Amino acid sequence: MKDIAEIYRLNPEEVYQALGTSPRGLSEEEAARRLEEYGPNQIQEIRGTPLWKKLLSHFTNFFAILLWVGAVLAFIADQAPLAWAIIGVIVVNAVFTFIQEYKAEKATEALKRLLPPMATVIRDGEEKQIEATRLVPGDLMILREGDHVSADARLVASADMRTNNSALTGESEPVRRSAAAVIEEGLSLGDVLNLVFMGTTVTIGTGRAVVYATGMDTEFGKIAQLTQT
Incomplete structure (x- = not known):
């Protein structure tokens, strides 16, 4: 080129x-x-990680693990509302990130449909x-x-x-x-x-x-x- x-x-x-x-x-x-x-x-699709593994990874990455530890400590300290709030943050962050990745995959498919x-x-x-x-x-x-x-x-x-x-x-x-x-x-x-x-x-x-x-x-x-x- x-x-x-x-x-x-x-x-x-x-x-x-x-x-x-x-x-x-x-x-x-x-x-x-x-x-x-x-x-x-042609536009090549990079063979990626299965969707279920991507979703799981957002619950087990370093940031998520820190939050899980915080939630456990909150339960031990009898701070259940705080613990559930932390778990909620983990879930919301994981789902939001997963949705963005899913949309990116669909965007690639849409791009390919534009080609003659x-x-x-x-x-x-x-x-x-x-x-x-x-x-x-x-x-x-x-x-x-x-x-x-x-x-x-x-x-x-x-x-x-x-x-x-x-x-x-x-x-x-x-x-x-x-x-x-x-x-x-x-x-x-x-x-x-x-x-x-x-x-x-x-x-x-x-x-x-x-x-x-x-x-x-x-x-x-x-x-x-x-x-x-």
């Missing part, structure tokens, strides 16, 4: 060279080699429909109105193109996209107009973009990883 700063400052012609491709796209042989190197373009099953690319000079999981860095994607973007990519051509980036930024207003090089520094990714991101949607216009990041290396993948840790 190329550094983002290297990609968005290049002219469209230089992008092809930097990512080892051309306006004819990758060959099927090269795409297969890169798929082997980078792996499938297919993508349109140029390979061997021909337009093809491929499974989005087979996209690799260097693939030349064709983006049209209504398309969901399947990977992080740098635009090399665009025509009156705007994208909805709400899945990443929370902003529902479509944002203009352009293939021109960006020389400004200190911009947030959402303000770099020549980049498009996995999980966003083309609301109007068309474009061609060279993939520079797939799967968990995308901005979308990084968000998904955060929800699982």
Whole structure:
């Protein structure tokens, strides 16, 4: 995966060279080699601890054990109301933390549902429909109105193109996209107009973009990883 700063400052012609491709796209042989190197373009779920173990852990962690000791001492000191209050704190804290973790797991599932099953690319000079999981860095994607973007990519051509980036930024207003090089520094990714991101949607216009990041290396993948840790 190329550094983002290297990609968005290049002219469209230089992008092809930097990512080892051309306006004819990758060959099927090269795409297969890169798929082997980078792996499938998909959001991976980190195999986590079973839910019942997660819930139990919140009753047995260091902080909880201290509270359990406090509750026992309160019972010994004939301070039952205090003891029950401490137990209540343990239960409320454990349940609240467990619910937050459960919501995070569901958030990952929701993120995966935003991803399209297919993508349109140029390979061997021909337009093809491929499974989005087979996209690799260097693939030349064709983006049209209504398309969901399947990977992080740098635009090399665009025509009156705007994208909805709400899945990443929370902003529902479509944002203009352009293939021109960006020389400004200190911009947030959402303000770099020549980049498009996995999980966003083309609301109007068309474009061609060279993939520079797939799967968990995308901005979308990084968000998904955060929800699982």
